[in-house]
Amino acid sequence: MSQSLYIFAGSYAEPENSGVYVYRFAENTGSLTLAYEYQGLKNPTFLNVDAAKHRLYAISEGTDAAGKKIGEAAAFAIDAATGALNLLNKAATVEAPTCHIQRDPSGKYLIVASYHGGMIGLVELTAEGHVGKLADVKQYEGHGLHPERQNQPHPHSAIFSPDGRFLFVQDLGLDRISSYVLEEDAGRLVLHEETSLHPGAGPRHFAFRPDGKYAYVINEVDSTITGFAYDAEKGRLTSIETVPTLPDGFQGENTCAEIAVSEDGRFLYGSNRGHDSIVVYAIDEESGRLTLVEHADVQGAHPRHFALIPGGRYLIAANRDTNNIVTFQVDRESGKLHYTGNSIEVSKPVCVQPFYL
Numbered sequence: 001m002s003q004s005l006y007i008f009a010g011s012y013a014e015p016e017n018s019g020v021y022v023y024r025f026a027e028n029t030g031s032l033t034l035a036y037e038y039q040g041l042k043n044p045t046f047l048n049v050d051a052a053k054h055r056l057y058a059i060s061e062g063t064d065a066a067g068k069k070i071g072e073a074a075a076f077a078i079d080a081a082t083g084a085l086n087l088l089n090k091a092a093t094v095e096a097p098t099c100h101i102q103r104d105p106s107g108k109y110l111i112v113a114s115y116h117g118g119m120i121g122l123v124e125l126t127a128e129g130h131v132g133k134l135a136d137v138k139q140y141e142g143h144g145l146h147p148e149r150q151n152q153p154h155p156h157s158a159i160f161s162p163d164g165r166f167l168f169v170q171d172l173g174l175d176r177i178s179s180y181v182l183e184e185d186a187g188r189l190v191l192h193e194e195t196s197l198h199p200g201a202g203p204r205h206f207a208f209r210p211d212g213k214y215a216y217v218i219n220e221v222d223s224t225i226t227g228f229a230y231d232a233e234k235g236r237l238t239s240i241e242t243v244p245t246l247p248d249g250f251q252g253e254n255t256c257a258e259i260a261v262s263e264d265g266r267f268l269y270g271s272n273r274g275h276d277s278i279v280v281y282a283i284d285e286e287s288g289r290l291t292l293v294e295h296a297d298v299q300g301a302h303p304r305h306f307a308l309i310p311g312g313r314y315l316i317a318a319n320r321d322t323n324n325i326v327t328f329q330v331d332r333e334s335g336k337l338h339y340t341g342n343s344i345e346v347s348k349p350v351c352v353q354p355f356y357l
Helices: none
Strands: 005-011 018-026 031-039 047-050 055-063 069-078 085-092 100-103 109-114 119-125 131-139 155-160 167-171 176-183 188-196 203-208 214-219 224-231 236-244 255-261 267-273 277-283 290-297 303-308 314-319 324-330 337-345 349-356
Touching: 005 047, 005 055, 018 055, 031 085, 031 324, 031 337, 047 100, 047 349, 055 085, 055 100, 069 109, 069 119, 069 131, 085 131, 100 155, 109 155, 119 155, 119 188, 131 188, 155 203, 167 203, 176 203, 188 236, 203 255, 214 236, 214 255, 214 267, 224 255, 236 290, 267 290, 267 303, 277 303, 290 337, 314 349, 324 349
Parallel strands: 255 303, 303 349
Antiparallel strands: 005 018, 005 349, 018 031, 047 055, 055 069, 069 085, 100 109, 109 119, 119 131, 155 167, 167 176, 176 188, 203 214, 214 224, 224 236, 255 267, 267 277, 277 290, 303 314, 314 324, 324 337
8 A cells, every 4th residue: 555645734823723734745746735634732833743653742732720831742643544633632741831742762652841841751652642641850950151042941852862772852041962761661761961062052953863873953042053973882972063054144133943864864954043044064974074055045934843754855844934834855966955836824833744654
């Protein structure tokens, strides 16, 4: 049976409006066709897809008995034939709204990050893929250099190493990447190491080269990318270099958001919000160092997130402030992006996740 390529999108939304969207992706043209939309969640901004089990997980925002904002997560079953979503359950996660959701390689846990609460949470998944109870919380303390952006901890994402042995948490407020070992049976995260970034960096999202030799973090506050050599056995990052995401001479305001590495490990992509571009770097196979390729216009404003489709032929970008999702064809030899002419209107898109089902 042939598989269909779907793009799952999360957005800022009120519960009475659609917040999660499912699109069919046409690989011959790069066009998107709406297959399904779901309403009922407040700000389901970030998603995680378990393609093998046909499950979708979304963060959401709720309130406790006292009216305080808290984090929630929702689990959906995906109909592979139509893209339709069936809500399995929704449950509270941590005691503050969340911005990122990750699933561990075993499929037993979700990891959620709370930017505003300065914490991450480990949440159980049931055998049926439902959101279970909160198993562990790591609360961070301290602040960074920037008086406004880094006045408290701001963990923004959690990413597993390619071999699944270590979890890396990027804290924008503390200029720090913390790594953990997940003890599955005990249901807890055990601190492994901490890696410091230069003051005022603001590490946000993180990506490994597929071979696991190198890793890269995009720094939201000072618009840079830091590359690391990665010792997979020790789970250790060693800084190689830091490069700018912006072209020389740019004077406007800018913050960075998403980062991704191509499946062949040859190219790195990062988004600029302000300059409104995707920066493309070539990765040296031996050293992991970066060489600038281009800055590609995102055909919109505030590219909050983007993703390369499986196989790497296209890049999908979510432009929050212009309410559009745009597709680009990827030149596999040069790494450059070429706008396909396909742009669809979506209210405040934040996250795009492409998967074959």
